[in-house]
Amino acid sequence: MSVAPSRRRTQVDRSAETRMILIGAAIELLHTVGFAGTTTALIAKRAGVTTGALHHHFSTKDELMFGVLDHASERMRDRLEAEEHLSPDGVLHISDLVQHLWQVYGDPEYWAIWEIIIGTRSDGVLHPRVVTHRLDTMRTVLHPWLERHTSENDARPDIVAIFEFMLIAIRGLSLERFLDKDEAYFERNLKILAELVGQRLETLAQHDFSR
Amino acid sequence: MSVAPSRRRTQVDRSAETRMILIGAAIELLHTVGFAGTTTALIAKRAGVTTGALHHHFSTKDELMFGVLDHASERMRDRLEAEEHLSPDGVLHISDLVQHLWQVYGDPEYWAIWEIIIGTRSDGVLHPRVVTHRLDTMRTVLHPWLERHTSENDARPDIVAIFEFMLIAIRGLSLERFLDKDEAYFERNLKILAELVGQRLETLAQHDFSR
DNA sequence: TTTCATACATATCGATTAGTATGTAAATTT
DNA sequence: AAATTTACATACTAATCGATATGTATGAAA
Numbered sequence: 001m002s003v004a005p006s007r008r009r010t011q012v013d014r015s016a017e018t019r020m021i022l023i024g025a026a027i028e029l030l031h032t033v034g035f036a037g038t039t040t041a042l043i044a045k046r047a048g049v050t051t052g053a054l055h056h057h058f059s060t061k062d063e064l065m066f067g068v069l070d071h072a073s074e075r076m077r078d079r080l081e082a083e084e085h086l087s088p089d090g091v092l093h094i095s096d097l098v099q100h101l102w103q104v105y106g107d108p109e110y111w112a113i114w115e116i117i118i119g120t121r122s123d124g125v126l127h128p129r130v131v132t133h134r135l136d137t138m139r140t141v142l143h144p145w146l147e148r149h150t151s152e153n154d155a156r157p158d159i160v161a162i163f164e165f166m167l168i169a170i171r172g173l174s175l176e177r178f179l180d181k182d183e184a185y186f187e188r189n190l191k192i193l194a195e196l197v198g199q200r201l202e203t204l205a206q207h208d209f210s211r
Numbered sequence: 212m213s214v215a216p217s218r219r220r221t222q223v224d225r226s227a228e229t230r231m232i233l234i235g236a237a238i239e240l241l242h243t244v245g246f247a248g249t250t251t252a253l254i255a256k257r258a259g260v261t262t263g264a265l266h267h268h269f270s271t272k273d274e275l276m277f278g279v280l281d282h283a284s285e286r287m288r289d290r291l292e293a294e295e296h297l298s299p300d301g302v303l304h305i306s307d308l309v310q311h312l313w314q315v316y317g318d319p320e321y322w323a324i325w326e327i328i329i330g331t332r333s334d335g336v337l338h339p340r341v342v343t344h345r346l347d348t349m350r351t352v353l354h355p356w357l358e359r360h361t362s363e364n365d366a367r368p369d370i371v372a373i374f375e376f377m378l379i380a381i382r383g384l385s386l387e388r389f390l391d392k393d394e395a396y397f398e399r400n401l402k403i404l405a406e407l408v409g410q411r412l413e414t415l416a417q418h419d420f421s422r
Numbered sequence: 423t424t425t426c427a428t429a430c431a432t433a434t435c436g437a438t439t440a441g442t443a444t445g446t447a448a449a450t451t452t
Numbered sequence: 453a454a455a456t457t458t459a460c461a462t463a464c465t466a467a468t469c470g471a472t473a474t475g476t477a478t479g480a481a482a
Binding site: 197199 | 243244245246247328329330333342345346372373376378382384390391399403404407411414
Binding site for chain 1: 468471480
């Protein structure tokens, strides 16, 4: 009651708000019931509006899905950029990095993106657009981040490759969520990932004369 | 014409044959159009029969899906047991093992199982049964295989844990298929996986007094 | 304050879904 | 070979999908 939204809102505010509520509802549904289960009726119900409102803001369901891709990608970028994984001394510990990546790319919210990628695979029109969107995101988000976190004189290609592998492993781990694994299972495998990568990076550093 | 099937077949033969054709068609569709896209009409069409025949052999679609789980699990076990990954001298090379696991668990056919796991996630009745089926399979297939390939006096728990991690990574890698990555991408990451694990296992062996 | 555009709701559409009812042909039993 | 069961096909049903058509309420412009 104290922070009740002003009763009289401008049109653009209402639109933006409703659009975000719809996108948020779609994201939730994508990772709870999957792409096929995320129907327009369910999205509208979850958003507290009708399908009429949904189709007013997103003329087609595909359009809404791209809204989800845009929003989720942006949120993931923000969370990736939040560099709370750096310890106070500025040193990057592998175990912290793994935890950070897990929090970002192991998050159920991120899975919504993959639901769209996988769910549209046989759609000749939609899938190529989804894949392109994905490539763009990786290029504008991940690569700059990588260049900022690896020095020029590193064995950078190797390190970048290992980083890509880390994301792959984390994605594979997130699949296990669907098998109702407990938290210890995830922590154990994250620890293994950190150990494997840490050991490898040490070796790479030893062979790198610039150090 | 030479090996044309005998025109007059027994009922059980006809049944078994049609059931297998249906299951095969379902598996193909599961990894090409996904769980939701695998409709009874499509399955029947692909199998060259009608939906009437489908429902005669599998009274419900769920039943057919469990037929898929049974068959695919069995096939994966056979392929896992085919120990062509052992080099002639009997020594197990990590890179060969990784390739072997990739051929089995990175195969599109195997993804059909995961389509069912993920696709049924919000089905309160079906999903628990699917998860149970999965656990049974892992227990009766993977664990015996692991015990056969690790010696008692090894640091077995560590090795088993690393093995589980390998499967997770391979699963994550197989997801990238949906992004139209080229073959080099997969090979590069399989090589990284083999390097990481190989290096780790060497360290474990050094600390193991039994060697 | 009147006019108009925007933001929604309601009602309904054709298409598609899993499943059923019923018919016919093939195989087995008697 | 007649009777019966099994293996399918055809036709249909209720439910649900994304989408549209049309109405009403709300905010912006005049």
